[in-house]
Amino acid sequence: SRLVDRETGQSVWGSGIDVVWPRDGGYEIALPIGWQGQEPPRVVSTGIVEGLSLLGYRKDGYRPIAALFEQNGYRAGDLASPGPRDNFFFFDYDFRQGTVRTAAELGRRLEELQRSRGGGSLRVNLLCQSNGAHICRFYAKHGTATLEEAEAGEVRRPDDLRVGRVVLVGTANGGGLRALRELDRGRHYLPRFGLGRSWQPETVFTFRSVFQELPGRSDERFIDENGRPLDVDLWNSEEWRRYGWSVWSPEVERRLRRRGRSDLFGDAEARWSYLERQLERARRLRHVLQQDSKGFTAEAYLLIQNTGLSTPERALLLRGDEGWQTLFVGDRQ
DSSP: OOEEETTTOOEEESSTGGGTOOOSTTGGGOOOTTOOSSSOOSEEEOSOOOEEEETTEEEESSHHHHHHHHHTTOOEEOTTSOOTTOOEEOOOOOTTSOHHHHHHHHHHHHHHHHHHTTSOOEEEEEEEETTHHHHHHHHHHHBTOOHHHHHTTOOBSOTTEEEEEEEEESOOTTOOHHHHHHHHHOEESSTTTTOSOEEOHHHHHTOHHHHTTOOOOOTTSEEOTTSOEEOOOTTOHHHHHHHTOGGGSHHHHHHHHHHOOHHHHOOHHHHHHHHHHHHHHHHHHHHHHHSOOTTOOOSEEEEEOOSSSOOOOOEEEEEETTEEEEEOTTOOO
């Protein structure tokens, strides 16, 4: 989704130039860890990324998908102002936010769509890509319920608003080590050319959604240099400090001391408390998504997955003179 500064209207993410500028480590896109959701954040979602262009280079986003549906008889509309014959909609959302919050926003927009159609019965199919799977699965089971309500088995969705098919495209339903890698290394765009923008680990650390993509418990998730399994619990915050992951990396700690920005990242105590909250909510959400729900009435789950790319299952932990080093698939070492 595109992100803009709601006060200035300036693009923060979603245009070609946003992929290379500013060289701020992604701080412009960070969601302050102290933000509690009482009011909209400074940066908000404003639509999908149809495509990117920069210096003559073009890369498609969701434009071909929209064209494909329209070629097959669908009529694209805007959820904010749907027309009577529109039957295909993109749902843009702030990808930094957590699953439950975004599922509630999806529910509100679908209820507005239902009202715009006269308030009668409405059946929707949900086509979910990447971490959109968590959002759609939660909505299909519990609607706009809070996490606490979902844990109690509650469902918040109008009886005449039904979920038909849930189509999951390229989704890591059980989470994946890519999430840990991004929390530990950050994200880097156009790395081959050395010109792309980087989101530093402390920036990704502020994204609630990435914690909810961490993989489930496995006895062989981490191995030593001899290939022996290590007993490491990703859901234990103490392990993050022990292995120097994310904001507990010495490099990141030095950068935070140098740059400050407590308005985004708080102090060491605030970061620790934030990590514990995010791990707890992610763990609870995973449990909810694995349970049956009386509100789940979808006709079918359809899975479309990639068989050409491997999904990393393990990481290598090496003990050195200066502490632990975490290596992932693709690292030269």
